[in-house]
Amino acid sequence: MDFAERLKTLRKQANLTQKEIAEKIGISQPAYGDWERGTKKPTQENLVKLAKIFNVSVDNLLDNNIEEDELANVEVLFRMASDGLTDEEKATFREELIEFMKERKKAFEENKRE
Incomplete structure (x- = not known):
């Protein structure tokens, strides 16, 4: 599973919308949507914010080894x-x-x- 898919899966598991995540991070919903589509990547700072929102480590957030x-x-x-x-x-x-x-x-x- 690539980062974009993992991000979307975590968001859905948390029962949050793209807009809600974007607001928590301090970015626009379209910018967040780009991450889930895989067209752009978040900064290290935003990766840390995402990991905190989903209560996972940054390593876990980026992990591609879990099928x-x-x-x-x-x-x-x-x-x-x-x-x-x-x-x-x-x-x-x-x-x-x-x-x-x-x-x-x-x-x-x-x-x-x-």
């Missing part, structure tokens, strides 16, 4: 186990699930080589 199926699996696990958590706890839990899946995938790939 769509893996994200779907994370979302299912997340929904099943996050009832009753605060928004902050949910954000942390989601990121930890993604990191766990990456580590497990890496371990499985290493076992295949042995």
Whole structure:
């Protein structure tokens, strides 16, 4: 998944519109739309703002190694186990699930080589 797709996915998961994200960052909606279309890239400063809005690290925001199926699996696990958590706890839990899946995938790939 490229950055533009990841950005759109995170925005939809957060139930926010392009306009709402743009306002939080301090840019226009069309400028934000360019990021989701992949025609322009945000500055480092705006990447940090995006990461804070979505409660993910900048590395996670830019990560291209998580495949769509893996994200779907994370979302299912997340929904099943996050009832009753605060928004902050949910954000942390989601990121930890993604990191766990990456580590497990890496371990499985290493076992295949042995």
